[in-house]
Amino acid sequence: MAADIFLTGLLTGLGLIVAIGAQNAFVLRQGLRGEHVLAVCLTCALSDAALIGMGVAGAGTLTARLPWLDPVMRLAGAAFLLAYGARSLRAALQSDAALTVDAARPAQGLGATLAACLAITWLNPHVYLDTVVLLGTISTQFPGAEVQFAAGAMTGSVLFFFGLGYGAAWLRPVFARPSAWRRLEGVIALVMWAIAARLLWPWIG
Numbered sequence: 001m002a003a004d005i006f007l008t009g010l011l012t013g014l015g016l017i018v019a020i021g022a023q024n025a026f027v028l029r030q031g032l033r034g035e036h037v038l039a040v041c042l043t044c045a046l047s048d049a050a051l052i053g054m055g056v057a058g059a060g061t062l063t064a065r066l067p068w069l070d071p072v073m074r075l076a077g078a079a080f081l082l083a084y085g086a087r088s089l090r091a092a093l094q095s096d097a098a099l100t101v102d103a104a105r106p107a108q109g110l111g112a113t114l115a116a117c118l119a120i121t122w123l124n125p126h127v128y129l130d131t132v133v134l135l136g137t138i139s140t141q142f143p144g145a146e147v148q149f150a151a152g153a154m155t156g157s158v159l160f161f162f163g164l165g166y167g168a169a170w171l172r173p174v175f176a177r178p179s180a181w182r183r184l185e186g187v188i189a190l191v192m193w194a195i196a197a198r199l200l201w202p203w204i205g
Helices: 002-017 022-033 037-056 059-065 069-092 110-122 125-139 146-171 178-204
Strands: none
Touching (some): 002 037, 002 125, 022 110, 022 146, 037 125, 069 110, 069 178, 125 146, 125 178
């Protein structure tokens, strides 16, 4: 029974996380560039674990008790995603020489990379919806076995992020072409802006 609940958590967590989003696009790009991959994957996995733990522990009711928290998170997340999308678009428009794998723009430092990773993760309200709210709510279907469900969901995050980060190496021959890097940066910009628009939709819709 415990194994079944663990597997349910694993599959549910994977089902929620595989959708293309800002966090996944960031991990994919770091994996393709081979920059701080371990640190980025570990940061994403640990962040997800903390959020899942919060949800299973009952923190999903926090936004209901603090109604001002949702709009603040939305605005902060949208501002960051718009800025990051502009950065990716700027990279997509750079010269060919600046976008090859070996001659790409100078590698970002570990501190700056982790700061961006944490911002993309913790400033995105959809991350809270998937981990804290949805997984937290689903875990209540397994009274007395919430820990097994949470462990399965956390394992799913670890498998996904490390698979995405290190699996990206298989795509490096494709991205050895500058045009492929430009397209990737362009797609990342669109993903960031699309998510920002969704966050701002209550005000602009």
